[in-house]
Amino acid sequence: MKTPRWVWPRFDVDSHAISDRTRYVWRGGQLRRGKVVLAVGDPTTMLTLSPVTGEVDRLSSIQTAIDTLSNAGGGLLKLDEGKYYLSSAPIHKTNVDVVGSGGRKFQILPISTWTGGADDPQNALWKMRGSLDTTKLDSTLTATAEKGAPQITVAAVGTLQPLDWIWIEGRNVPIAPDSDGAPNVIRREPLQVASTYTPGSTTIPLTWPTLQAHTTGLSVKGLVPLLNAALVGADFYAPAGPVAVGVLAEYASNILVENLEGAGCSRALFNARGLHDFHVQAVHSRGELNSIVMLESALAGSV
Numbered sequence: 001m002k003t004p005r006w007v008w009p010r011f012d013v014d015s016h017a018i019s020d021r022t023r024y025v026w027r028g029g030q031l032r033r034g035k036v037v038l039a040v041g042d043p044t045t046m047l048t049l050s051p052v053t054g055e056v057d058r059l060s061s062i063q064t065a066i067d068t069l070s071n072a073g074g075g076l077l078k079l080d081e082g083k084y085y086l087s088s089a090p091i092h093k094t095n096v097d098v099v100g101s102g103g104r105k106f107q108i109l110p111i112s113t114w115t116g117g118a119d120d121p122q123n124a125l126w127k128m129r130g131s132l133d134t135t136k137l138d139s140t141l142t143a144t145a146e147k148g149a150p151q152i153t154v155a156a157v158g159t160l161q162p163l164d165w166i167w168i169e170g171r172n173v174p175i176a177p178d179s180d181g182a183p184n185v186i187r188r189e190p191l192q193v194a195s196t197y198t199p200g201s202t203t204i205p206l207t208w209p210t211l212q213a214h215t216t217g218l219s220v221k222g223l224v225p226l227l228n229a230a231l232v233g234a235d236f237y238a239p240a241g242p243v244a245v246g247v248l249a250e251y252a253s254n255i256l257v258e259n260l261e262g263a264g265c266s267r268a269l270f271n272a273r274g275l276h277d278f279h280v281q282a283v284h285s286r287g288e289l290n291s292i293v294m295l296e297s298a299l300a301g302s303v
Helices: 059-071
Strands: 017-019 023-027 030-033 036-040 046-049 075-079 082-086 096-100 106-110 124-129 131-140 151-153 165-171 186-192 203-205 219-224 226-232 234-237 245-263 268-285 291-296
Touching: 046 059, 059 075, 059 082, 059 096, 106 124, 124 226, 124 234, 131 165, 186 245, 186 268
Parallel strands: 046 075, 075 096, 082 106, 096 226, 106 234, 124 245, 226 245, 234 245, 245 268, 268 291
Antiparallel strands: 017 023, 023 030, 030 036, 131 219, 151 203, 165 186, 165 219
């Protein structure tokens, strides 16, 4: 029986329970809705951080906590209410949930020496992202994959294995116009290799069909995605800039962002680039933004 994808309703971080009309509980290291297993992880693996006085860079302490939980197989990082200054963005990790203690918000701010482009999506206060792995695959499509294609064909493979992930990106020149009316648009899509894949083969069957069309010549690389992660109760505030994005989410699947607030980000409060299976809920801006939520090739999700 296939394990259902998990869906997060509102999260009560102190009782380790999920509650809306149906009660969701942690039991035996699993998130359950009745007898149905919805997520894997153990919220008893939990760390808590508190704010300190003044503009003190908290990047190291936050990243260390995230890495510690990730190395333990996952867990919960609670940030007490208050201000947390950063010199650059922490990198969120698989199976780690970052939440405000007691349902209260924690505020993320840039230190005064922060620099970055006003429209650069990588100029973000928080990054929920995986990474590319070109040792597994660094190639191009040798045939167009129409939307709904069960497999793709590439020029060459590296050490790709069944159930690995891949990332397709590039301009689909013949397929769709961009905002200027030119016949090209950038597409990004994370995909999982099917269990039936034969290592070394340039024909790669997929766990699910493509959700976009991709033309011959587009880049195909190996991917180590961010999986099963949540960010709940964050306030991203850039009072003097120059911060482009509050949260950048890319190279990821099965993530939740909820109860997000912010001001001062010049591009977007939440910028999704090539996500698969995501849930974004209750995102609010306290001021003018180019976009509150900016979706770029964000697939199979809800906002």
